[in-house]
Amino acid sequence: MSDQATRVLLIEDNPGDADLVRLRLVEGNSAVEVNCVERLADGIASLGLHPPSVVLLDLNLPDSHGAETFRTVLAHSPDVPVVILSGQDDEALALKAVHQGVQDYLVKSDITSKQLERAMRYAVERQGLLRSLEITRKQQLEFKNQFLSHVSHELRTPLTCIHQYVTILLDGLAGPLAPEQSDHLKTVLKSVNQLHAMIRDLLEATRAESGKLRVEPRCISIGELVQQAVTMMRPIAGERQIGLEIGLDNRIPLVYADPDRILEVLINLIDNAIKFTPLEGSVIVRACIVEADEDAVYVSVSDTGRGISPDAKALIFERLYQDPNSVDNNRSGLGLGLFICKELVRLHGGKIWLASDPGQGSTFTFTLPVYSLAKLLSPAIVHEQRLRDNIVLVKVELTPPSKTARGNWREVWQQALETLRRCVYLDKDLVLPPIGGSAAAQTFFVIASTDLQHAGIMMARIRGQLERNQELKACATLVISAVPVDFAVPPADTSLDEQVQAVANRVTEMIMCSMTGQPASPGNGQAASNSIRQVQSIPKESS
Amino acid sequence: MSKPKILIVDDDPDLRRALRLRLRANNYDTVHAPDGYSAIAVAQKEHPDLILLDLGLPAGDGFVVLERLQNIDSLAGVPVVVLTARDPQNNEERALKGGAAAFFQKPVDNTELLDVIRASLTDSRTPGIRPS
Numbered sequence: 001m002s003d004q005a006t007r008v009l010l011i012e013d014n015p016g017d018a019d020l021v022r023l024r025l026v027e028g029n030s031a032v033e034v035n036c037v038e039r040l041a042d043g044i045a046s047l048g049l050h051p052p053s054v055v056l057l058d059l060n061l062p063d064s065h066g067a068e069t070f071r072t073v074l075a076h077s078p079d080v081p082v083v084i085l086s087g088q089d090d091e092a093l094a095l096k097a098v099h100q101g102v103q104d105y106l107v108k109s110d111i112t113s114k115q116l117e118r119a120m121r122y123a124v125e126r127q128g129l130l131r132s133l134e135i136t137r138k139q140q141l142e143f144k145n146q147f148l149s150h151v152s153h154e155l156r157t158p159l160t161c162i163h164q165y166v167t168i169l170l171d172g173l174a175g176p177l178a179p180e181q182s183d184h185l186k187t188v189l190k191s192v193n194q195l196h197a198m199i200r201d202l203l204e205a206t207r208a209e210s211g212k213l214r215v216e217p218r219c220i221s222i223g224e225l226v227q228q229a230v231t232m233m234r235p236i237a238g239e240r241q242i243g244l245e246i247g248l249d250n251r252i253p254l255v256y257a258d259p260d261r262i263l264e265v266l267i268n269l270i271d272n273a274i275k276f277t278p279l280e281g282s283v284i285v286r287a288c289i290v291e292a293d294e295d296a297v298y299v300s301v302s303d304t305g306r307g308i309s310p311d312a313k314a315l316i317f318e319r320l321y322q323d324p325n326s327v328d329n330n331r332s333g334l335g336l337g338l339f340i341c342k343e344l345v346r347l348h349g350g351k352i353w354l355a356s357d358p359g360q361g362s363t364f365t366f367t368l369p370v371y372s373l374a375k376l377l378s379p380a381i382v383h384e385q386r387l388r389d390n391i392v393l394v395k396v397e398l399t400p401p402s403k404t405a406r407g408n409w410r411e412v413w414q415q416a417l418e419t420l421r422r423c424v425y426l427d428k429d430l431v432l433p434p435i436g437g438s439a440a441a442q443t444f445f446v447i448a449s450t451d452l453q454h455a456g457i458m459m460a461r462i463r464g465q466l467e468r469n470q471e472l473k474a475c476a477t478l479v480i481s482a483v484p485v486d487f488a489v490p491p492a493d494t495s496l497d498e499q500v501q502a503v504a505n506r507v508t509e510m511i512m513c514s515m516t517g518q519p520a521s522p523g524n525g526q527a528a529s530n531s532i533r534q535v536q537s538i539p540k541e542s543s
Numbered sequence: 544m545s546k547p548k549i550l551i552v553d554d555d556p557d558l559r560r561a562l563r564l565r566l567r568a569n570n571y572d573t574v575h576a577p578d579g580y581s582a583i584a585v586a587q588k589e590h591p592d593l594i595l596l597d598l599g600l601p602a603g604d605g606f607v608v609l610e611r612l613q614n615i616d617s618l619a620g621v622p623v624v625v626l627t628a629r630d631p632q633n634n635e636e637r638a639l640k641g642g643a644a645a646f647f648q649k650p651v652d653n654t655e656l657l658d659v660i661r662a663s664l665t666d667s668r669t670p671g672i673r674p675s
Contacts, residue, residue: 149630156628157555160649164561167653173568196650203630212632411639 005031006120009052011043011073012036012085013061017108021056021085027113030121040064040072047077054120055082059090059097066090070097081127083119085111103127141210148206152199159199163192201336205319208343215258215347218433219371222255222262222287222297223248229266230285237274243282244270252287255297256371256433261344266301268337269364273303276362281305296350296367303363308356316354317342341366373432374497374504380430381449387499388428391485392455393510394446396420396462399477412472413442419469420444423462435511445511447485455482483510547664548572550591552582552608553626554600562595569657579603583611586618593664596643598627598634609641622663626651 008025012018018036025032035052037043040061047055055077059069073082084105086094094105103123106116166189168174170182177185207213230246237244266285273283281304288298308316315321319339345352345366356362381388398416420431428449435443446462448455459480466472487506494502549571553559556577563573574589576582580602586594594612598605605625612618622644627634635646644663647656 153628153630156649157558160628160651161555161557161561163650164558164565168561168564171568171653173564192650207632411636 005033006054006124007050007052008032008034008054008056008120009043009046010034010036010056011038011040011061012056012058013038014058017058017085020108021111021116024111024113024116028117030117038062040069044072044076047073047080051077051080053081054123055080056085056120057082057102058085059093060087066093067096070100070102074101079127079131081120081123083123145206145210148202152203152206155195155199159192159195163189163196166192198334201334201340204340205334205336208340209319213343213347215261215344217256217258217348219254219435220257220259220262221252222257222299222368223252225259225262225266226285226287226299229263229270233267233270233274236271237283240274240277241280242274242277244274245282245284247284247286247288249286249288252289252297254371255368257348257368262348262368265341265344265366266299268341269301272337273301273305273362273364276305277303278305293367295370295372297370298365298367300363300365302361304361307358307360308354308362309358313354313356317352371433372504373508374501376432377430377447377504377507378500380428380447381503382496382500383428383449385496387487387496387503388449390449390451391487391503392448392450392452392482393485393507394448394455394459394462394480394482395514396444396446396466397479398442398444398472399479412469415469416466416472417444419465420446420462423458423465424448429458432511435515443515447507448482452482452484485510546570546572547592548574548589549660550574550576550582550586550589550594552576552579552594552600552605553597554578555597565653566660571660577601579605579608582608583615586612586621587615590617591621593660594621594623595660596623596625598625598629598638606637606641609638609643613642624656624659624663626656 010018010021012021018038022034022036025034035046035050037046038061040063043055043057046052055073057070057073059066061069064072070082070084073080078101081103082097082101084094084097084102085108086105088107088109091105091107094102098105103126104119106119166185169177170185170189204213226246226248230244234244270283270285277283283301283303286298286300286302288300290296290298312321317338320335321338322335342352345368349369350367352364352366354362354364381391396416398413417431417434424431424446430447432445432447446458448458450458459482463478463480466478472478485503485506487503549566551559551562551566551573552575553562554577559575559577563575566573574585574591576585578601582594582596582600582603585591596605596608600608603611605627609623612621612623619642623642625634625638625643625646626649627647628649631646631648638646645659647659
């Protein structure tokens with residue numbers, strides 16, 4: 001019997017109201033078990049311990065009021081149906097609650113047992129339906145993603161074959177070609193590359209949708225990336241006699257971004273711009289800073305195409321969107337490029353938008369966060385609203401023995417970075433993001449909020465952990481050194497932010513000197529008289 | 544000095560033929576295997592200097608081949624370059640941890656592939672760098 005009883009959790013602090021509801025519940029025909037609590041905290045605890053069939057909820061409780069009450073319950077147990085017991089004066093709020101996921105509300109003074117029974121039964125049914133719809137939706141999404149991933153894999157196999165034979169012919173490995181034959185084959189190769197790009201986009205969009213896109217930000221120069229993208233796209237622009245220019249602000253700070261991913265975004269935007277610009281038009285890629293927003297670098301790609309209508313503007317970053325007016329372009333692609341760009345920029349903490357008027361060309365702009373060492377350092381070097389007493393810069397240099405296969409070194413390098421992150425205290429140390437372009441850097445820097453003696457212990461730990469990695473042992477030599485960050489004790493009236501900035505500047509200076517091989521000049525404080533250097537050539541013979 | 548010998552493992556005969564043409568034109572000798580089982584057999588008989596390995600294979604997929612190779616003393620030091628249509632996101636790390644020297648997704652840029660093959664062969668011929 002008790003298996004079929006409706007388990008009701010009644011959260012109501014007024015004893016009179018609680019008794020009334022209890023009475024109405026018992027009057028009804030169906031079996032009910034009522035658990036009554038007065039405080040929201042007790043209700044939440046009970047939800048976790050004995051999930052009820054339905055919650056009857058008063059909004060004004062000793063420990064919670066109004067909208068906060070139902071939001072807390074919904075956030076805690078999204079799958080349990082909630083019926084609100086409202087007073088006459090808060091019916092409007094109860095209605096708002098229904099819009100936000102509460103199943104129903106009853107005005108306390110008018111409750112009849114029939115009405116209550118019905119409201120609870122319907123609430124349970126509706127909630128069940130919603131849940132099964134949600135499960136179905138998730139399954140369908142998962143199925144679709146698996147399907148797309150499978151399709152893109154299967155398409156690659158024949159595509160690889162076409163690619164291989166076309167390049168064999170083009171490279172003359174099967175005999176000399178007449179110029180006309182060579183031209184035709186180049187057209188085939190171009191189409192193969194387009195197909196390849198579409199397959200890649202399909203998989204990327206699938207990943208973006210299922211939250212599996214990853215970015216690995218580091219400290220990079222956006223100017224260099226723009227140069228690289230433009231160099232790569234110049235031949236395509238040249239074919240259509242479109243001018244491709246660069247406009248770089250002189251003083252762009254470094255940005256905190258994944259170079260491979262941002263190159264992908266730039267190429268996508270430039271490719272689009274070229275595609276929608278008539279012969280002999282021009283495309284310009286700019287990077288600049290904006291005074292009102294000094295935490296971001298603005299990167300834009302402008303064209304002299306026919307522009308984009310306001311209707312299309314609203315939808316252009318959506319998946320599968322195609323410009324319906326692009327009749328002159330028989331190969332417009334899958335309509336995934338801008339969606340992927342949007343997701344990639346979003347994952348970097350930036351935003352992307354479009355400014356365009358029909359006939360006036362279009363400008364796509366995205367922002368990237370400025371690389372701020374001060375911001376990254378702050379949680380590690382500030383403790384209880386003041387700078388820590390000792391800060392040490394630890395340098396870890398890994399050297400591959402010779403030109404190792406690219407994939408292998410990258411992997412080793414990545415493992416080393418992960419190992420380093422495990423060797424530090426999260427609250428007071430920081431492994432700085434790798435510096436440089438897409439090629440894997442070989443030097444890591446760690447900021448440790450400690451003195452030199454304790455830094456020595458950390459270095460030993462790092463060395464021990466790195467040496468345990470077989471791959472590293474097989475192919476790298478390792479040098480670890482530590483230098484105290486010698487910053488002047490700040491005057492009492494300097495703000496904490498300024499102090500952190502001063503340390504960040506000093507650290508930057510020290511890293512620059514260390515990368516270029518110059519001895520670091522003494523900072524504002526006492527000269528760095530002492531330092532530790534542990535040279536460790538990992539034994540080459542495997543033990 | 545004799546030409547380096549590369550074992551091409553792929554279940555697609557057309558692609559095997561294309562890779563053979565490409566590699567021979569770049570002064571490598573090639574031997575072939577169409578599935579996981581014969582990959583091991585051919586490797587034991589021919590002692591290649593490098594193995595170009597597909598992952599989706601009949602009779603023992605690429606990961607099985609990688610594992611078997613690591614357990615055969617005479618083959619454990621032979622560099623393996625993976626060339627597969629599979630998604631790097633789920634397979635690259637696993638392959639590299641399983642002992643592969645490099646990972647490429649199909650279709651591959653020939654220049655990049657040849658560069659890595661050359662580098663892997665150099666590494667494996669320098670004594671003491673890879674555990675033998």
